[in-house]
Amino acid sequence: MFTYPTAALTAMKTLVFQGEPVSFAGTFKGMLFHDKATPLKVASDSVIFRTPGIKVCLTMREHVYVFSPVLPATIRATPQVLSNEAGTLRLFNFAFTGSLWYERCEQRIQPEDPLFVEILLNGVRWPATIQDFSLKGARLWVDLPQEQIFDVVVNAPLTIIIPAGDKDFYLRAQIANRRITHARTLSIGLRLRPTDEQRAWINALVARRQLEILAELDALINLQMEPQVIQAQYF
Numbered sequence: 001m002f003t004y005p006t007a008a009l010t011a012m013k014t015l016v017f018q019g020e021p022v023s024f025a026g027t028f029k030g031m032l033f034h035d036k037a038t039p040l041k042v043a044s045d046s047v048i049f050r051t052p053g054i055k056v057c058l059t060m061r062e063h064v065y066v067f068s069p070v071l072p073a074t075i076r077a078t079p080q081v082l083s084n085e086a087g088t089l090r091l092f093n094f095a096f097t098g099s100l101w102y103e104r105c106e107q108r109i110q111p112e113d114p115l116f117v118e119i120l121l122n123g124v125r126w127p128a129t130i131q132d133f134s135l136k137g138a139r140l141w142v143d144l145p146q147e148q149i150f151d152v153v154v155n156a157p158l159t160i161i162i163p164a165g166d167k168d169f170y171l172r173a174q175i176a177n178r179r180i181t182h183a184r185t186l187s188i189g190l191r192l193r194p195t196d197e198q199r200a201w202i203n204a205l206v207a208r209r210q211l212e213i214l215a216e217l218d219a220l221i222n223l224q225m226e227p228q229v230i231q232a233q234y235f
């Protein structure tokens with residue numbers, strides 16, 4: 001497995017020479033968008049592509065994911081120049097993520113406002129914030145004392161306690177992965193185990209939020225497509 005940035009850049013340059021299209025993916029408010037683009041030419045430390053679809057372009061901020069069946073792993077890269085006028089995208093700072101690309105079974109969404117909850121873990125309740133979620137999975141942040149962080153292990157059960165008026169909402173889950181993001185903050189991926197009633201509630205919430213996110217993205221697209229008073233518009 002290639003791991004160094006120079007190896008990832010070399011792999012991308014090889015695709016240019018072969019004329020192989022690649023797929024770009026990015027997220028907007030938790031929702032995933034992807035589209036294919038054709039590499040055009042290379043520079044010493046970057047590769048220029050035709051721009052993918054505008055929805056994918058609007059997801060590009062600090063990085064974008066690039067994947068292809070001929071790549072040994074997904075590549076993360078930084079967008080350097082994105083121009084509507086020229087229709088080209090320059091990427092640099094390539095690095096293999098160490099894993100293959102897998103399609104999501106379903107879209108995830110970010111809550112419109114921070115969703116503050118509690119988790120019940122090892123018999124203790126801790127405050128947490130939901131980052132994004134779907135019917136089957138969720139990711140949340142939780143601050144724990146240093147001595148408690150290593151007690152959070154993959155496959156361990158926990159319960160998400162969601163405030164819901166007069167009665168709290170108890171949602172069973174299982175830890176799928178964990179990552180330390182700051183000194184005391186854990187990012188925890190969960191597999192959800194909802195009841196039938198909870199599944200219906202989550203489905204309705206996700207569907208409503210997806211419509212809101214798509215409407216927001218369409219508004220951004222309309223803004224980008226308005227006539228510009230400058231020669232080139234950059235995202």
